[in-house]
Structure formats: structure tokens, C-alpha cells
Amino acid sequence: MDICRISEYFQLNNKFSIATYTHTDVPLHRHTFFELAYVLDGKTKSIIDGKSYCVRKGDYFFMNRFSTHRYQSVSSQSFHIINCLFLPDLLDNTLVHCTKLSELLDNYLIKFAYKNLTVNPEQYIFRDDSGEVLKILGSLKNEAEKMQVGYTEMIRTQLVQIFILTMRKIASSNRAENLSAQIISYIENNFSTNVRLSDLCSKLNYSLPYLSKKLKEETG
Numbered sequence: 001m002d003i004c005r006i007s008e009y010f011q012l013n014n015k016f017s018i019a020t021y022t023h024t025d026v027p028l029h030r031h032t033f034f035e036l037a038y039v040l041d042g043k044t045k046s047i048i049d050g051k052s053y054c055v056r057k058g059d060y061f062f063m064n065r066f067s068t069h070r071y072q073s074v075s076s077q078s079f080h081i082i083n084c085l086f087l088p089d090l091l092d093n094t095l096v097h098c099t100k101l102s103e104l105l106d107n108y109l110i111k112f113a114y115k116n117l118t119v120n121p122e123q124y125i126f127r128d129d130s131g132e133v134l135k136i137l138g139s140l141k142n143e144a145e146k147m148q149v150g151y152t153e154m155i156r157t158q159l160v161q162i163f164i165l166t167m168r169k170i171a172s173s174n175r176a177e178n179l180s181a182q183i184i185s186y187i188e189n190n191f192s193t194n195v196r197l198s199d200l201c202s203k204l205n206y207s208l209p210y211l212s213k214k215l216k217e218e219t220g
Helices: 101-105 132-146 151-168 179-189 197-204 208-219
Strands: 002-004 016-023 026-031 034-041 043-048 051-056 059-063 068-072 079-086
Touching (some): 034 043, 051 059, 132 151
Parallel strands (some): 002 026
Antiparallel strands (some): 034 059, 034 079
16 A cells, blocks of 8 residues: 655645646555545545545545545546645644544634534535635645745635634534434435444434434434
8 A cells, every 4th residue: 555655745835735636546545644635527436444435526525644545436537636735733733643633623723523513524525515615725726836925824724714614514503403414414425335323323423212213203
């Protein structure tokens, strides 16, 4: 398995890199940084830590440090992605040893309590229907290329903005509200695997009897 190291990508800045790529298949690899991948065009199968997700234009997702990853073609056509790579201490020096997205979210810069999220963001495909995230990624790329005074701070704040906008999609002040929508969303993002009710209980932190009762109440 290939190990993707910082020096291979972090050429302009030793903690951040952003670039556009065209791929068909990408072999299994492991990288030592966090990654935000955004599908610009086409579709593919993204396999992260052994779990398979079908992604298409407008989808984006996050990968933890040291996760294993590969892309597998679903057609003869190539797909285009933006790869945004960063080390956690770009956001804050206290995060230098951070390896999981959940740890980033609890940082004072983002302040999203992981327990209040309706699904696990480390195993979720997000949709950018408004194009807002793509616009911010374009600004990030511009800052990284021009490297004007204060560009690192601009990159940091824009990354935090992406995190906050994204976590809003799956955050809830009342986690019991519309529980069936959360379940359906999880199933849609994991349809290629054998989804069991016990797995949903674990992901959503509810007991099996409660989850079963709420699902029946809301869907019949």
C-alpha cells in the first residue's frame, strides 16, 4: 500500500495543499493528513477504510488522517475532483496530534459538539446543492496560489467556514426530531452495505427498542 506523505503535496505551504485532479481508478493508499474531496464532475466509487460510497458531481466528503482510501471506476469515463489536504495544526497548534474529524469539531474554533450531530460525519457523503462550498474551495485555491500577506489566516478561516456550513447539515438541537429522516439518510449513504438496525443504533446513539418505536411512529 502506498503511503502519501506531506512532502509529496505540501509544496507551497507545509500544512495545506489544494489542487484539481482527473482520475479513473486510484489504487489503495494511506495518507498522513486530513482530506476534503469534492467531486467536480463525473461519478466514481470512493472506498474509505473498507466502506464503499458512490459519489457524483456536487458530492464532497472528509477523510481522517491515516485512513485507507481508493477510487474505483463505475464507468469508462474519468471523474474530476478537488483535493483539499491539510494538517490539523493549520487550524490550531494544539491539534498537532489530532487524527479524527470528531476531534477537530470539538475545537474552540468550530465548537460543534459531536454528540449533537445526527450522523457520523466521518462516514457521510455531503451534497453541495447551493454551490456554496465549491465557491469557498475556489477562494482557498486562489489564496494558496497567490500567497499574499495573511493567506494562511485566510485559508484557516475559510476551512473553518466549510466545517461549520457542513456540520449545520447534520446538526440538531433536538436529536429525537424527525428521526426517520436521519435513518433514511444513513441508509442512502450506506446502501451498498448490509445495513442493520443495530448498526443504526450504534451510529445514532439510541437503544434498539426506542429506534424501532420511533421509526414505526414516523413512517407507519
